[in-house]
Ligand code: DX5
């Protein structure tokens with residue numbers, strides 16, 4: 001079966017840089033998760049961002065594969081699983097079975113990063129590497145050619161509703177340059193996702209720095225009309241990257 005993300009790409013008729021908005025369910029009403037997934041999809045969500053926290057790698061505990069499987073029947077867009085879990089390898093097949101399209105992990109949570117990327121691909125999912133605000137770019141030196149996505153944390157992971165850390169923008173720009181160089185040399189396309197404190201009033205700067213996937217939790221679920229909020233975010237992102 002075709003990965004849902006490939007299916008989404010096949011029908012992609014958007015401008016040069018395809019902007020994707022990924023609402024983070026961490027800020028949704030947990031008592032009505034299925035309904036919340038359907039609501040953000042109806043409002044234009046391109047991905048569903050699913051944050052997994054283990055009270056070990058990060059100081060918070062959220063949801064696991066059973067909850068991912070429970071929302072799967074409601075999801076018509078790819079589920080983008082962000083694992084803040086250490087060690088990470090054992091839980092990866094569980095999330096693939098639970099319907100994840102993309103699985104991203106932090107290099108600090110894996111002893112053998114190349115093996116973890118391979119494991120995600122073997123499970124039929126897209127693989128992402130997550131860089132915390134203080135995690136150096138050298139983690140991409142020997143991984144970028146294998147990755148489908150790089151996720152730049154613009155807050156320290158563990159909680160929603162934190163303030164955007166401005167110095168992460170230069171990291172986004174540096175990764176955009178590396179991805180563009182890889183593609184220009186005939187290499188793999190890689191999505192560049194930013195997560196944490198992204199809102200309507202700063203998404204333009206994040207897009208201008210080179211991101212194309214925007215995670216937003218409180219900025220979307222904290223507003224009364226998801227569609228109005230996401231349309232404003234998309235317009236600001238497209239305007240900033242010339243779309
Ligand atoms: C933080 C999570 C984020 C979080 C973003 O560890 O990875 O996905 O939900 O929430 P906001 O958009 O509220 O900063």
Ligand code: ZN
Pocket residue numbers: 024049050051082195215
């Ligand atoms: Zn996240």
